[in-house]
Amino acid sequence: MRKLFLLAILAMLSSCEAPKEKVDRIVVNANIYTVDSNFSSMESFAVQDGKFVAVGTSEEIQKKYTSEQIIDADGRTIVPGLIDAHCHFFGLGMNQQVVDLVGTKSYEEVLERVKTFQETNNRDFIQGRGWDQNDWDIKQFPTKKKLDELFPDTPVALERVDGHAYLVNQKALDVAQIDKNTRIQGGEIVKEQGMITGVLVDAPMVMIDAIIPEPSKKVQIQALKDAQRICFDNGLTTVNDAGLHRSTIELIDSLQQAGELSIRVYAMVSNTKENLDYYLNKGIIKTDKLNVRSVKVYGDGALGSRGAALRKDYSDKPGHFGAMVTPVSKIDSLAQRIARSDYQMNTHAIGDSANIVVLRAYKKALEGKQDRRWKVEHAQVISEQDFGYFENGIIPSVQPTHATSDMYWAEDRLGEERIKGAYAFKELLNKAGKVALGTDFPVEQVSPFLTFYASVARKDLENYPDGGFQMKDALSREETLKGMTIWAAYSNFEENEKGSIEVGKMADFVILSDDIMVVPENEIPNLKAEQVYIGGKIAE
Template structure:
């Protein structure tokens, strides 16, 4: 042993003198199929994260030679994507709604009543609020009547919101509190009256007559709602959400939660079309942090197709002499467009019917005056007369669409529209106007799951796989377009394409790992693909148990 001792001492000395490689990265993801969603749709098998941002993308061999990471994720061949972005949703409203009676998917008015009765046994005081009923999936597709609701709750006020958020049914107690009278007229809404009696049905602006009487949620309730919504979104792989139509007071609540580190979800807020919101943002200017971006206003042109509030050029096929309505006079839209343009903010307008879309496209065009980079948006862009399509491209107007609306509506939309159905849900046609299109869900109107968005965009089928050949497949997106619509194009709609939406050096390290590759999986498997892990700033915020 003594004869080996000098050699061992020399070796130990050499090792001691050799400089040790120090950590120069926080995270290495390797053995993955990384869809970078860069300009050429490059794939890689590894990337490095430092200080919450992507530092390098490439092959594991080359990156491991250059970087020593504190944490290594072996993806074992799984697909990795940029964090998904929902370009149109109602984040806070969704969180608050998690505390209400869930009426989504119930197949009859009787089932709705049973659910509300059960809910009332747990929430024994105050207003009873529900969300999600849809008469279009009932055997009797007519709007319900409040009579049974009145007998169940003669004293407690009740309001149950339709799935699209553009109609509700209230019991007499709620109507009394709000002072609603039979035959009452309201601009941009309807108080339904039959044979001189209130049915309880309120459409669009009429809903607000009642909801304004509901006590406002406390700040603690709002914080709880935001964190509950965040939890479900991270589970779905969402790392940024556009929250459409919120009050300016929400900015400080979100900013405080993000500063404390409790709210990690990135949010793009569109303030509601109200004077106090304009005054606030015009005075202070756009608000921008890594987690919060406020530079847009959300305006409502019309209602929804399901409740016949969408404004059409010609009458509804299933309700002759009725065209729907605008939610405000034309002069209002002209006024707000002019002042939003003057202050350099983004305008985003809900427009469903072909008449509402035509009006807003022309108002936009008058203010944008041709090619521009102001990125004004039409939210939903659902029914577009063929003669108006070119206005999107001529003025660089962004059609912000929700693919699951097509597959939710397709079974009954033809009854509303007749032959005009071919002018609806024309995502491919709209995408070609500017060469890109952002995608969202409109949750809680639709499910928050981005896999449903992807599936509806490319397969144009419902969750039962119907129709077998897809719905109006000439307007399906291909898989690359759909993925871009949920990532880089959604980021671009928010002026954020240089900081998120792709896995490229310098961008936020927001990414998701899925259990199957959505670019290669069978179409029928797409809705069932699950998120394994979600990361924000290179930090894990969700892992499938």
């Protein structure tokens, strides 16, 4: 009788247990790096209405919640949705519509790819991107002679991998009305023996841009969808596009609103009069998928094309200092104007001269203003005495693979002393407290795992150099993951909605093929994003 009584009591108590709360999705048995303030590890979480509603052990979550969608991660590693803090998302998509020149090992290979492309596509204006003379045996700029022979009647514009130089043929020069007497400030029309070679660095490129046919809306939509597919394949859930025009931003917004584009975009508005007049007056534009609150400004050019502005001349080109794309006085006035708005100023600065110009302009414009989070994009070569500027709330937005791409020739450009302040990610972190990490794709590859590897190992995929490149400025794995998640979100004013796996935040997460925090260093580049979720739904 007593046993029957106890059983009845237990049955009654169990029937009184609170019913489990039904949610959209539950993940259990995972190795979760939450990237919260304690960098906690957890096993499970629940998702409802696109947000994390609980994070804990598998037992805790399953005791309180139920769902028709339960993922047993079987011990696999999960990290917050990865953020690329500096890239060219739309540019990546548009690159899928032109000749792919990335990875070419000679000018002859460039020409072969252009010929093959044109035979298939028969374009009225041939475009390509991705060549880099530093990867060739002959590490000199090419000339237009062979392009002129192959395409005497069709304009050709081939963009260097960093986006800071064109190689064009004579037909393109004629249409753009560029000749040996053309003068334009902020770049170079490269000449040999007084004759134009076909290489245009920085500012003169706008004259070619003016004659390139505008892509149709259909092509632009396809470009955005192609870029999204590539980003999802690599585990990215948010991309910071460093320089977009109003028409492209509005196209992205319309596709997101229609459910045809689901990746989240932090859009930096390109620095044009039309864009600034519109956006600075309109104010911040924010949806769940789109954030428009910053202006992208170009300080100088790139180191690879010797367009970066240096305080002293290039070690491998005496008398050449590079050039400011935006004049010093204009940088200063832009900073003042943007500081009067709610917008962030994000300025491309590669050379030590460009960096100090930008840092001084920021300091002056932000006097007395709090929490503006202005960024220096790249912050690539810094004079030792200038690192202190980053202690004033300025955020360095850097790209680790630039270090491992440039390390073969960067010291040739900069010399033994100046190279010590280049690609100095750890020093920047020590001063700023945070670094936002990106790739600058399509200048570099899209993979965030290559970013992670370059950040912690400072080596190329051939394990070069032995011991790593300038390892004093390598980041730890924890610092690197933060730079690709919570610190990147912070740099976008989005740390309260993404960047970590915490209650109330958007359920953006990635299931990885291995544990990124412990896998052997040389295996990091082989990691894969097995599943990518945005707002708790599989990204597609």
